[in-house]
Each structure stands twice: as C-alpha cells, then as structure tokens.
Amino acid sequence: MHFTKEPMNEILAWAREALKNVDTVTLEVLNPDLARGCYAGENVLIGDTSYLYRSYKAWSDLGEILFCRMLTPEKVSEYTVRITFEKLDQSDSFHRFEAQEEKYGTASRFAAIHKNEEPAFLNAYLRALRSVKVGEKKRILNLGINTGDEFDLIQQILPRESYTGLELVGIDHSASAIAIARERFDEGNATFHVHDINDLETLALGRFDLIVTIGTLQSSGLDFKPLFAKLVQEYLSTDGAMVLGFPNCRWMGGEMIYGAKAPNYPYSEMSLLIKDVYYCKKYLQQKKFRVTVTGKEYLFLTATRISASR
Numbered sequence: 001m002h003f004t005k006e007p008m009n010e011i012l013a014w015a016r017e018a019l020k021n022v023d024t025v026t027l028e029v030l031n032p033d034l035a036r037g038c039y040a041g042e043n044v045l046i047g048d049t050s051y052l053y054r055s056y057k058a059w060s061d062l063g064e065i066l067f068c069r070m071l072t073p074e075k076v077s078e079y080t081v082r083i084t085f086e087k088l089d090q091s092d093s094f095h096r097f098e099a100q101e102e103k104y105g106t107a108s109r110f111a112a113i114h115k116n117e118e119p120a121f122l123n124a125y126l127r128a129l130r131s132v133k134v135g136e137k138k139r140i141l142n143l144g145i146n147t148g149d150e151f152d153l154i155q156q157i158l159p160r161e162s163y164t165g166l167e168l169v170g171i172d173h174s175a176s177a178i179a180i181a182r183e184r185f186d187e188g189n190a191t192f193h194v195h196d197i198n199d200l201e202t203l204a205l206g207r208f209d210l211i212v213t214i215g216t217l218q219s220s221g222l223d224f225k226p227l228f229a230k231l232v233q234e235y236l237s238t239d240g241a242m243v244l245g246f247p248n249c250r251w252m253g254g255e256m257i258y259g260a261k262a263p264n265y266p267y268s269e270m271s272l273l274i275k276d277v278y279y280c281k282k283y284l285q286q287k288k289f290r291v292t293v294t295g296k297e298y299l300f301l302t303a304t305r306i307s308a309s310r
C-alpha cells in the first residue's frame with residue numbers, strides 16, 4: 001500500500017485490519033532520510049507530491065504497537081521506501097506458563113533473553129547502578145538472580161580490583177538457572193542459593209550494602225509489601241541502597257514489547273505497576289531514602305540513604 005498524506009490514524013487502522021487476515025503488511029512511504037529533522041506529520045513536498053513525514057523510529061513504534069517486527073526497509077524509488085511489518089509469534093512466550101520453580105529455568109524461552117543487550121534496559125540499569133554508586137558497595141544481594149546477568153553487568157563496569165572485592169549473593173528457586181550462575185561467577189566472591197525467597201531467614205544472610213531485584217518482587221507466590229518491608233528493615237545495612245526493576249513490557253517472538261500484560265485488560269494497563277512503584281517510593285522516602293524512578297520497558301526505582309549520599 002502506498003501512503004503519502006494519509007494521517008497515522010488511517011494507517012494504523014488499515015494495518016490493524018489487514019493483520020487480521022495476513023501475517024505481513026507492506027507500506028510504501030516517504031524515505032525518512034530525505035527529510036531528516038522533521039517531526040512526524042510535517043508536510044514534505046517532493047515534485048507535485050505531498051507527503052507526511054515519519055521517522056524510522058515512528059515506523060518502528062508502529063510495528064511494536066501492532067506486535068510486529070519491522071524488516072529491513074527497501075528502497076523502492078528515488079523518494080520512497082517499502083517497510084514491511086511481520087507479526088510476532090505471540091505463542092513464543094514464557095508468560096503463558098504457570099508459576100513453578102523452572103518457569104524461568106534454562107529449558108524455558110526466558111533463557112534466550114539477554115536483557116543487557118537491549119539498549120533501553122541496559123541504559124536504565126546502568127544508570128541505576130551508577131546512581132547507587134555500585135563501586136562503593138561491598139555486599140550485594142540479588143533476589144531472583146536467574147543465571148546472573150545482573151551481576152555480569154556489575155562485573156563489566158567495575159575495575160577488576162573493585163569487582164573481586166565484592167561479596168555477591170544471588171538467590172533463585174530455579175536450580176537450572178543457579179547452576180549456570182555458579183559456572184559464570186566462579187572466582188570465589190559469589191555465592192548462589194537455590195532457595196525460596198519467602199524463606200530468607202533460614203539462610204542467615206546478614207545485611208547488604210546493595211539489594212538488586214529485577215522482575216521478581218511482583219511474582220505470584222511472593223507477598224510483595226511484607227517482603228519489601230522486610231528487605232528494607234532486616235537486610236539493608238545502615239548505608240544500604242536498593243535497585244528495584246519493575247517490568248513494563250512483555251517478551252514475544254524475539255522482541256521486548258513495551259507495556260506489561262494486565263489481568264482483565266486486552267491492552268497494557270499500568271495501575272498495578274504504578275501502585276507498587278509508588279508504594280515502594282513512599283515507604284523508602286519515609287525511611288529517609290532519596291528515591292528516583294527511571295526507565296521505560298523496565299522502571300527502575302533506586303534508593304539511597306539521604307545521609308549517606310550527601
């Protein structure tokens with residue numbers, strides 16, 4: 001389909017309708033390279049033809065909204081490119097499985113995900129680690145560590161002597177994921193437990209300078225508020241800091257798609273996410289932490305003690 005001046009509303013409706021019956025849709029549109037710096041919807045006159053401009057980012061956003069991947073655009077004419085959207089395989093997702101120890105194990109599709117390779121995740125997590133001054137921490141606890149990607153980035157960004165001086169503790173009830181984590185971090189400064197987060201007491205872990213937990217506290221089977229309060233009260237050291245990652249996305253067909261699936265809604269609805277993030281923020285502020293919330297597909301709440309961060 002060739003689009004020139006049609007509004008995005010029309011293009012979106014057309015693509016949605018077409019994708020009910022086919023797996024790919026192709027649009028011929030103005031080559032975005034020819035009008036760089038324009039905003040979406042700006043009029044671009046080429047010869048006698050008037051086009052509405054959209055950047056590749058806008059087209060890629062459209063693909064995400066349609067639950068499609070965008071294929072490499074092809075040049076069709078001097079002024080236009082062909083953009084093809086291909087439906088993502090929505091059944092290729094670990095989200096569908098019932099909660100159980102190996103839902104996120106090495107045999108699951110979750111094991112194919114490397115969040116640190118998604119720039120939006122990486123940038124937000126990096127920022128969170130820097131804002132809590134990870135290099136100055138000694139004991140770091142990670143709940144829901146899985147195979148250890150969150151420790152891997154800490155290892156990548158710290159000078160070697162700082163990294164080896166850390167004491168890392170990771171907990172997860174997936175035995176297969178923890179087995180991989182143990183192989184990856186075998187330098188003697190990391191300990192991993194195959195254990196239920198509901199029962200931290202029996203591990204007698206002591207207190208930590210940093211607690212990191214991403215995509216885990218809201219898991220079914222965990223009682224979010226009491227667990228969170230217990231972490232702050234019983235597991236943080238006097239100058240302890242926190243990095244909490246809340247997913248606002250779902251993974252399907254190889255893509256990290258903005259917007260978490262919400263119970264009872266056919267689209268992403270953020271009330272629960274906002275409620276939980278706000279609860280943590282309020283709680284930590286009352287306990288005299290400085291709290292920031294950043295990120296997009298993952299919201300990162302970072303908390304540092306006000307006295308310690310001055």
Ligand SMILES: C[S@@+](CC[C@H](N)C(=O)[O-])C[C@H]1O[C@@H](n2cnc3c(N)ncnc32)[C@H](O)[C@@H]1O
Pocket residue numbers: 101104105115143144145146149150171172173174177195196197198213214215216219221222
């Ligand atoms: C969504 S995954 C997130 C993993 C990792 N933090 C990441 O972001 O890639 C949640 C992790 O928490 C673990 N988990 C969930 N409930 C748990 C529980 N009650 N005790 C221990 N681990 C749990 C799962 O096995 C899984 O590895």
